[in-house]
Amino acid sequence: MWRATVLTLFPGFFPGPLGFSLAGDARDRAVWDVETVDIRDHGIGRHRAVDDTPAGGGPGMVIRADVVAASLDASIAPDDPRPRLFMSPRGKPLTQARVRSLASGDGVVILCGRFEGVDERVIAARGLEEVSIGDYVLSGGEIAALVLLDACVRLLPGVMGAQASGVDESFENDLLEYPQYTRPRHFEGQDIPPTLLSGDHGKIAAWRRAEALAVTRARRPDLLTNRRTDAD
Ligand code: ADE
Numbered sequence: 001m002w003r004a005t006v007l008t009l010f011p012g013f014f015p016g017p018l019g020f021s022l023a024g025d026a027r028d029r030a031v032w033d034v035e036t037v038d039i040r041d042h043g044i045g046r047h048r049a050v051d052d053t054p055a056g057g058g059p060g061m062v063i064r065a066d067v068v069a070a071s072l073d074a075s076i077a078p079d080d081p082r083p084r085l086f087m088s089p090r091g092k093p094l095t096q097a098r099v100r101s102l103a104s105g106d107g108v109v110i111l112c113g114r115f116e117g118v119d120e121r122v123i124a125a126r127g128l129e130e131v132s133i134g135d136y137v138l139s140g141g142e143i144a145a146l147v148l149l150d151a152c153v154r155l156l157p158g159v160m161g162a163q164a165s166g167v168d169e170s171f172e173n174d175l176l177e178y179p180q181y182t183r184p185r186h187f188e189g190q191d192i193p194p195t196l197l198s199g200d201h202g203k204i205a206a207w208r209r210a211e212a213l214a215v216t217r218a219r220r221p222d223l224l225t226n227r228r229t230d231a232d
Contacts (some may be wrong), residue, residue, distance in 0.1 A: 087141030
């Protein structure tokens with residue numbers, strides 16, 4: 001089973017939306033699971049304090065290094081092979097290639113931050129890898145963790161069922177996906193492109209490749225510049 005362990009101040013976020021649809025069904029079938037560790041359980045003193053004011057001053061609060069370390073050490077064995085991630089807008093951007101690599105392993109350990117951040121020292125001391133889901137700031141790492149988990153879980157064997165395992169979808173070839181159509185054939189004056197109704201699979205594949213390239217060039221030219229140049 002692919003296992004996620006999430007360290008958070010808000011365990012109630014999990015499984016959250018991942019309890020529904022493909023991910024929820026797969027969890028019911030024990031393809032994957034998520035367990036949470038409540039960082040507050042490792043807080044300091046009678047009030048279980050988890051954060052304090054930033055050294056050097058400034059707004060907000062910073063989660064204490066000792067509290068994060070205690071949360072990790074109490075829940076993760078030293079020889080646990082799973083990557084330890086810390087969701088943060090300062091992290092390396094998450095890509096489909098990284099998602100594929102995470103999905104092919106044993107699972108993930110994810111630390112979710114809140115407030116202004118987490119004391120830098122525990123990030124290095126526990127070998128945490130900072131991961132961002134995009135260039136915007138969320139109010140905490142929980143929703144970012146859910147995004148990462150959803151992207152991984154759908155790739156686990158047996159989760160997508162009869163659907164193709166994603167070879168044609170966006171990013172899998174460093175291209176955005178070609179457009180899709182279904183019935184009705186005529187919709188408010190627009191027709192399905194005739195090639196798709198031709199029954200000629202070679203022509204359909206060529207049309208889709210050309211459309212994928214065109215939409216990628218228009219919307220995400222950055223994907224084309226770093227692209228592997230085998231097909232097309
Ligand atoms: N926490 C807050 N913002 C985030 C982001 N963009 N990615 C990952 N974690 C975050």
